[in-house]
Amino acid sequence: MIWIILAVCGGILLLFVGAMAITVDDWSRDLSTNVAETDPSASDPLLRPLKRPGTLDCAQQVLEQQIAQIPRWTLGPIDGSGEEVIVHATRKTPLWGFVDDIRVTIALVEAEQIEISVYSKSRLGKGDLGQNPRNIKELTSRLQEVNELAWSCGK
Numbered sequence: 001m002i003w004i005i006l007a008v009c010g011g012i013l014l015l016f017v018g019a020m021a022i023t024v025d026d027w028s029r030d031l032s033t034n035v036a037e038t039d040p041s042a043s044d045p046l047l048r049p050l051k052r053p054g055t056l057d058c059a060q061q062v063l064e065q066q067i068a069q070i071p072r073w074t075l076g077p078i079d080g081s082g083e084e085v086i087v088h089a090t091r092k093t094p095l096w097g098f099v100d101d102i103r104v105t106i107a108l109v110e111a112e113q114i115e116i117s118v119y120s121k122s123r124l125g126k127g128d129l130g131q132n133p134r135n136i137k138e139l140t141s142r143l144q145e146v147n148e149l150a151w152s153c154g155k
Contacts, residue, residue: 034122036132038140046137050116050144051109054151059106059114060085062150066142073102083108091120091135099123100135112152116143 038049052059060078067075067089076088089102103119118139120132 034128037119052151058153
């Protein structure tokens with residue numbers, strides 16, 4: 001009987017380690033860093049700031065709609081000033097309930113041209129096992145799929 005229990009526990013542990021190995025992109029980064037942000041020189045296009053023709057108000061509406069549709073994401077406070085809007089959000093992990101803080105900056109870079117930058121940081125731990133880059137990729141991939149007209153409120 002004890003061997004069956006040990007085998008089941010070992011199998012569960014093996015599945016957990018296997019699932020973790022599949023989701024971690026960069027072991028050297030993901031074990032020692034619990035923060036990620038978009039970077040214009042990132043090799044992954046989903047980790048670069050997003051530029052779109054549009055207005056701050058329309059981009060904020062698009063962003064709020066997309067965040068509301070992502071499971072386990074919660075929209076937080078919104079700060080706006082002149083040529084920039086900062087949207088705060090959180091993401092909670094399903095199993096342990098760890099919280100990541102996400103800050104999205106929408107900046108007016110030219111007339112009718114906006115740039116969206118994303119910053120994600122885990123509240124706990126030394127490493128994030130790649131979750132913060134995945135948070136950014138999840139949001140930017142959704143934003144890239146939004147119809148061009150939505151960024152300027154259909155104008």
